[in-house]
Amino acid sequence: MAEEIDIIDQVTQSDYKYGFVTNVESDNAKVGLSEDTVRFISAKKNEPEWMLEWRLKAYKAWLQMTEPTWPNVHYPKIDYQKIIYYAAPKPKKVLNSLDEVDPEILETFKKLGIPMEEQKILAGVAVDVVMDSVSVKTTYKEKLKELGIIFCSMSDAIKDYPELVQKYIGSVVPVRDNYFAALNSAVFSDGSFCYIPKGTRCPMELSTYFRINEANTGQFERTLLIADEGSYVSYLEGCTAPMRDENQLHAAVVELVAMDNAEIKYSTVQNWYPGNKEGKGGIYNFVTKRGICQGINSKISWTQVETGSAITWKYPSVVLKGENSIGEFYSVAVTNNYQQADTGTKMIHIGKNTRSRIVSKGISAGKSQNSYRGLVKVNPNAENAYNFSQCDSLLIGDRCGAHTFPYLEVSNKSAKVEHEATTSKIGEDILFYCNQRGLSTETAVQLIINGYCKEVFQHLPMEFAAEAQKLLAVSLEGSVG
């Protein structure tokens, strides 16, 4: 038994490889949250009046709301007055090319392995890099513009496309949707905006990289993505944060809108700092992501690989309003050491013949707790709605926990809802079995994890899948016996 714990410890103890701090001067808001903070942020960003009004409305709503306690996660109470709500790197001058970007930032990107260099651009990756909430540089913008595709920072979108932003912001995730969504609506600093015009197939993967750099800062980015009739887009999002002892808050909102016959594929690799081996520090990742299949035959597909954050509270959802629309959710969530995750999805069937599919793979190691929480709701008018859910949990060692909370609410008789759940464990016996066939413990663990997550990885864009696989290996590294 002692041996098993040793092996498991080795498997589950490895260091966060992205925990370096970039020394860039920062232009911060004052600590704490008040109406003044909201006004400061809005002013700092030269926002129009309607935006400020919207923010203030959200702030007032937030004041009346209380933090949710139903997730299966535990953390000390957050003091919202100790957080800095805005931190922008001080721009030295207006940037025209990559060469002009602060070399230290570029170095950071290099360490992150962000696909920013020439070869990556040639590979067809346009990157909107958001560092501490402000978009630093957007590549390939011009190329996209030719197709009528808008891909820019949220700040620019508010300035340049106010009517689109005004129409859609808060339309999928209303200001009062939940505590963290309200907070985000009040203080969001930046994020990405994307509009794909009618009948356009976005020729490249759009990509954003988020990174929290400043100590004590919260990151509140806001993403809005609209796919007009008959369009297609695949969007990638990656996140990392430096190693700090304090907990940092990340409360993002992502809204997706798919019109008739449109398809949005949204992939996330989330690798926020998870805290150290004793559970100190790490990101609180309280995110609201929701898409609406507004039009007929539309499709929204969420794929996520979640390995980071001290606490994750996240349920990428799809509202299936258009007839024949499809919602998908593919997820790998890894928790290690003292990480806690309460994540899953919601599929809300409103339209006829709507279909959804949920594939969730949870991996718990160390002393972590990993919960799947999912809702499948079939409204009375959703004739012939169909859902299939598969929720698998993999336990590594015997000090971690996996929990499954599926909610199935069906109000239409013709609906078909299927749910499957399994729990397996990688214990000493499995590793010994592999050893007996000549495999080292490290090879065995890698073989198992990759096999287990295959079904989700195959929904990621190619190069992301490779990255995700590496990330998983790093997260669970140390298996060499």
Place this chain on the structure above:
Amino acid sequence: MLTIDNLHASINGKEILKGFGLEVKPGEVHAIMGPNGTGKSTLANILAGKEDYDVTDGTVTFQGKDLLDMAPEERAREGVFLAFQYPVEIPGVSIANFMKASLNEVRKHRDLQPLDAVEFLKVMKEKMRFVEIDEKLMRRAVNEGFSGGEKKRNEIFQMAMLEPTLSILDETDSGLDIDALRIVANGVNKLKNENNAFIVITHYQRLLDYIVPDFVHVMYNGRIVKSGGKELALELEAKGYDWIKQEVDATV
């Protein structure tokens, strides 16, 4: 090939093997029988290198090398194969992937080139036919959702793939119906040659109607208390173990 001398081993301070000795030569089949809890599976696990046990005394020499000194995967690469009593399920790993990784590790150890996908599939299909395993199983995760019989046949399939020098079958026949038992036994009989050897641990004499052992050993209380030919197994099936226990206990 294998010399076990005065082997003592314990788990959590409790002694299970108490001076076990056995000599296995190439080309031989040894059957080990005995009542429950006499250390048969412990012996198999210790030979394969399971680390729960403390070897307190004695030696195990395999082809001139100290077996006890090697990690489990080294023993496997050296040619020791254990067909597990309870083959575990490995979630997410197909048998094909598993065996490819395994076989190539073993080949590397023997200074052979790794097999590419095409060559590997060819070998795999041939060996699958050999143990009458449905090809559909190969795409499923190792042992996952397999029936008991399929799991045991899968063990024999892996044995056929890895071509070990010494195979230890730990109750591979338990819970098999007569058809599956024949398949397992045929597999062993086909693999048997003058260079390899088998230790067959079993509870039921029925298996030995199909795999004819050169020696039958009765294990009791952590060591071999009686050895004989295949007729000993029949005697045990008919009379049970009480007479052996009495004989042993009387001489103590």
Place this chain on the structure above:
Amino acid sequence: MTTLSETVNAIHPTSQAFYEQWEQLEPTQTPMGIARKPAMDSFAQLGIPTTRHEDWKYTNVAAQFKTGLTDITNSTSNEIDASQLNLFPFLKANRLVFVNGHFSPTLSDVIDEAEGLVIGSLAQYNELGHMALRDNYNSLANNYKEAFSALNTAFAQDGAFIFVPAKTEVAHPVIILHVTTEGSQGVINSRSLIVTGRSSRLDVIESHQYLGNDTALGNQLLEIVVGDNGLVNYHKIMTDANIGKHVGNLVAKQGNDSRFNTYVVNLAGQLVRNNMVVDIDGKNSEAGFYGLYSLDGVSQVDNHVTVKHNEPHCESHQLFKGLLNDKSTGVFNGRIYVKQDAQKTNAFQSNKTILLSEQANTYTKPQLEIFADDVKCSHGATMGQIDQTMVFYLRARGLDEAQARAMLNQAFAADVIEKISIEPLKEWLLNQLTQQLTR
């Protein structure tokens, strides 16, 4: 004169009439005779369960007893003409036929012989005092506090007794045919016992046939003891018209390295309750439960399965499928119990139902009770209608709607029958299913 034990304070109202009848039975010192009294005590307390009883929530068996049913096992004629029966002529098999709870030597036929092998009447071997019967009779049912089992033990006179000695493989299946005849009023109790030895094999096909329109309620209890390293395949077939009222209890126990499979196919039945309780008492054993209920009219079939994993390294599978037409009702209640010591248990349970009509009902209650930590258990339930797009697809290929539906229903249901390993039986059942679905 026998009296109830002092510990029994009050007799349940529904037990009163049975109690008076039971007092008239001739006491004997055989295994069956000895078991009667404690069983009657137990039944006197339990009474016939009503729908308030959690296990009988969806099956109102108590309504059958309102008219004051009594035991008629001892008073019904046992004469019958073989031409009225389905004796499964397409199978080469051993046949044991019981008419209204009594062995019929003329209709029965045993073809397999082996040293020590017994395929015969329980009453006969009870009188002879067969060792395996002595050791095992009521040993499982006794621990199972259930009203119909107690009633059965108190009254049953006969049924099948099969003993398979060690290392014996019974070459042909044993068909146990229970016939309940027309005009009977009351409850017919029949009782069977199967004991198999180490490394043996047995295939059993149990068929219940009801002749006439107003038949008795058949209450049957079967105990099966599966020996170490042994294999028993048990099939329970009900394919007659929707007239049978039947409560069947199967109580089984498995040894080490054993396999036990049950296949329960109901293509008919007015009111059918199948209880199955299996204790896996040995390591490295497997149990499989496969059920199909394809129903029409007002028939109701209620399957209750309890698997108790008491030892480590065992595996169980439950797959029950229902196809419910007209006003029929299907109930599935599956319970997996994993004892604390039963580590490395794999247990799976699945119930799938297709409703073919607006008035059909389905009730499903899957339960997991797990006290060990290193186990793999899963359960799933689906209910719904046939996928319209599939029907449309087939119609687009030229089938009419009825054909298309029949084909899809057949495919859905055949899945369970396909698991049966006796080929001629499988073929026959698939054929019966096709006939039913194309009616």
